[in-house]
Amino acid sequence: MKPRAQGSSFQGTLHSVACRTDAAKKQGTIDVFNLRLPARAGTVTGWHRLVVAALLVSWASTAAALEIPVPAERYADPDPAGSVYPDLDHTDEAIEASLNSAIRRNRDNPVPLAQRGLLHFLQGARSRGQRDYDRAFSVGDAEGPERRYAHWSYGWALYGTGDHAGALAQWMTAHRLHGGDPQWVPATYALALWSIGARDVAVDFFDRAARGQPELWGSAAAVDATTAGWRPNERLVMQSLYNAWTAP
Numbered sequence: 001m002k003p004r005a006q007g008s009s010f011q012g013t014l015h016s017v018a019c020r021t022d023a024a025k026k027q028g029t030i031d032v033f034n035l036r037l038p039a040r041a042g043t044v045t046g047w048h049r050l051v052v053a054a055l056l057v058s059w060a061s062t063a064a065a066l067e068i069p070v071p072a073e074r075y076a077d078p079d080p081a082g083s084v085y086p087d088l089d090h091t092d093e094a095i096e097a098s099l100n101s102a103i104r105r106n107r108d109n110p111v112p113l114a115q116r117g118l119l120h121f122l123q124g125a126r127s128r129g130q131r132d133y134d135r136a137f138s139v140g141d142a143e144g145p146e147r148r149y150a151h152w153s154y155g156w157a158l159y160g161t162g163d164h165a166g167a168l169a170q171w172m173t174a175h176r177l178h179g180g181d182p183q184w185v186p187a188t189y190a191l192a193l194w195s196i197g198a199r200d201v202a203v204d205f206f207d208r209a210a211r212g213q214p215e216l217w218g219s220a221a222a223v224d225a226t227t228a229g230w231r232p233n234e235r236l237v238m239q240s241l242y243n244a245w246t247a248p
Helices: 022-027 046-063 093-105 110-123 126-136 143-158 164-178 185-196 199-212 220-228 231-247
Strands: none
Touching: 022 199, 093 110, 110 126, 110 143, 126 143, 143 164, 143 185, 185 199, 185 231, 199 231, 220 231
């Protein structure tokens, strides 16, 4: 399918916030959303085993209910709506003030609404963030890059709350709205699919990412460099995917 027109003015609408790492800037990587830190390791008791078993059943049910995507052969299409993820410092009042100003100037632009929504999610104000995302999904061109960015951003917001299935659904919507096969898809899908327990498919997507962008995902050193500024559990997922991909 031919990708829809991207719109050369789209990147100018993005709020300019520095990426988390210099490596991300140089490589043009997706600098992902701050997720929760992994739980501290402890003794596995019988009660813990029951909890783990229940979680496994839940993951299996989620994977069964969710539409699991099938990998394309390659993902080579550019997409300014999902290229470099801005690292929003939720403690910086100037960022929120700037986003508020951008929204006042144009209340029908989904981009600053989505960015403020993500900021609220980061601050723990989920209901406020949800209102901004709901507004972002109701304004602008329904098939334009700004709306696509809103879905992509909302996916990261949901992933950060532990709603990995919801995140995947939003990323699939952003993918569909693009109309082609953007470069960000395979690694991002792999992250979500691994997290919901659909690990074979996740590795298939990681394979596409590693073969399509070997400088980002094709070696252990590349994965470490790409994820250098990510939170520990994010890095663990991507390193686990790489290890599974290279396993004999």
